[in-house]
Amino acid sequence: MSSMMDRSCTRLQAMGQLVKRAYKYRFYPTSVQAEQLAQTFGCVRLVYNKALEERTRAYQIEGRRVSYAESSAALTRWKRTEELSFLNEVSCTPLQQALRHLQAAFVNFFAGRARYPVFKSRKKTRASAEYTRTAFRWRRGRLTLAKMNIPLDIVWSRPLPEGAEPSTVTVSWDAAGRWFVSILVEEEIAPLPCSRAMVGVDVGLTHLAVLSSGEKIANPRHERADRRKLAKAQRALARTTKGSRNRVKARLVVARIHARIADRRRDHLHKVTTRLVRENQVIAVEDLAVRNLVKNRSLARVISDASWRQLRTMLAYKASWYGRELLVVDRWFPSSKQCSVCGVVGESMSLGVRDWVCGCGVHHDRDVNAARNILAAGLAER
Numbered sequence: 001m002s003s004m005m006d007r008s009c010t011r012l013q014a015m016g017q018l019v020k021r022a023y024k025y026r027f028y029p030t031s032v033q034a035e036q037l038a039q040t041f042g043c044v045r046l047v048y049n050k051a052l053e054e055r056t057r058a059y060q061i062e063g064r065r066v067s068y069a070e071s072s073a074a075l076t077r078w079k080r081t082e083e084l085s086f087l088n089e090v091s092c093t094p095l096q097q098a099l100r101h102l103q104a105a106f107v108n109f110f111a112g113r114a115r116y117p118v119f120k121s122r123k124k125t126r127a128s129a130e131y132t133r134t135a136f137r138w139r140r141g142r143l144t145l146a147k148m149n150i151p152l153d154i155v156w157s158r159p160l161p162e163g164a165e166p167s168t169v170t171v172s173w174d175a176a177g178r179w180f181v182s183i184l185v186e187e188e189i190a191p192l193p194c195s196r197a198m199v200g201v202d203v204g205l206t207h208l209a210v211l212s213s214g215e216k217i218a219n220p221r222h223e224r225a226d227r228r229k230l231a232k233a234q235r236a237l238a239r240t241t242k243g244s245r246n247r248v249k250a251r252l253v254v255a256r257i258h259a260r261i262a263d264r265r266r267d268h269l270h271k272v273t274t275r276l277v278r279e280n281q282v283i284a285v286e287d288l289a290v291r292n293l294v295k296n297r298s299l300a301r302v303i304s305d306a307s308w309r310q311l312r313t314m315l316a317y318k319a320s321w322y323g324r325e326l327l328v329v330d331r332w333f334p335s336s337k338q339c340s341v342c343g344v345v346g347e348s349m350s351l352g353v354r355d356w357v358c359g360c361g362v363h364h365d366r367d368v369n370a371a372r373n374i375l376a377a378g379l380a381e382r
Helices: 002-013 031-062 068-080 085-089 092-110 227-238 245-279 300-306 308-321 366-380
Strands: 017-026 126-132 136-139 142-145 168-174 179-189 198-203 207-211 216-218 282-286 325-329 355-357 363-365
Touching: 031 068, 031 085, 031 092, 031 126, 031 168, 068 085, 068 092, 092 126, 142 168, 198 245, 198 308, 198 366, 207 245, 207 366, 227 245, 245 308, 282 308, 282 366, 300 308, 308 325, 325 366, 363 366
Parallel strands: 198 282, 282 325
Antiparallel strands: 017 179, 126 168, 136 142, 168 179, 198 207, 207 216, 355 363
């Protein structure tokens, strides 16, 4: 085992390389900038939907696939019409990026990795526009977008890597009325020093994660903590008249509560996953089908609040960045009912059974035993 760990460390330590990393910040636009960005968001949505409509028609009626080049040529024709001449008032780059995103969506659909693309709604809770290098100016830490005269008022909550040059900038607005800018830079991330520690992780609801070491990480249940406040705000929203200013205000209150829940959940997951990656060379997790699990109406709310999929995603990219190894165990592996000492698989076990005694005489905590089995299975399939 020791030699295997050494080989793993050597191999993963050699993988330190340049990666593209996004840094997200809040910013506060002027009234003019907010109006320009709102117009850009609307044009991006229109171009995406119109291109999707054309591609759908060609696919269903003519049986042919429309390429990105054809969509781009169509965008040029639309700009020349009197009806859509307002598309010339915004930067052309976000419009072209919308077509590229649509192209990627169709590639994923035809490859069987995603569902058929859907139209962007005017009532969508988040709007965004992407600017590539030719559509913004970066001078001494000040960012100015195309068609704007002054830089964005960005709150630099953390510094960008020294000497970093943004390659892509994405501006977004969420339902809570907050403005964000995501700056994509190329950064060299050095792998963490090798560690001989290994851990198996069993996610749950009572505890967010139970480790093979016996440690149990609490599940904060952020949604439940704010459930009463959220329900009150939603009732107030339901009593307002559609189209009224009071309804807009009430919707903003609900959105801010949702944003607070999501922000706190994301922050906790970042802290947990960063700690696991820093302390362990090998991390083993179970490949859970979260999409199927949330179909259980009794558990869907608490499973969504735990956000197992987001935890797995964070572990994956952080392990890749810092030279760690993430092992994924098959979802059908009987981790809970198999004895981690003798290997005997017991009978089916309901969720209410939290501890049990194996025939070999060992008393097991259900979750700790599952975490130990996940680690052993991950190492065996390595």
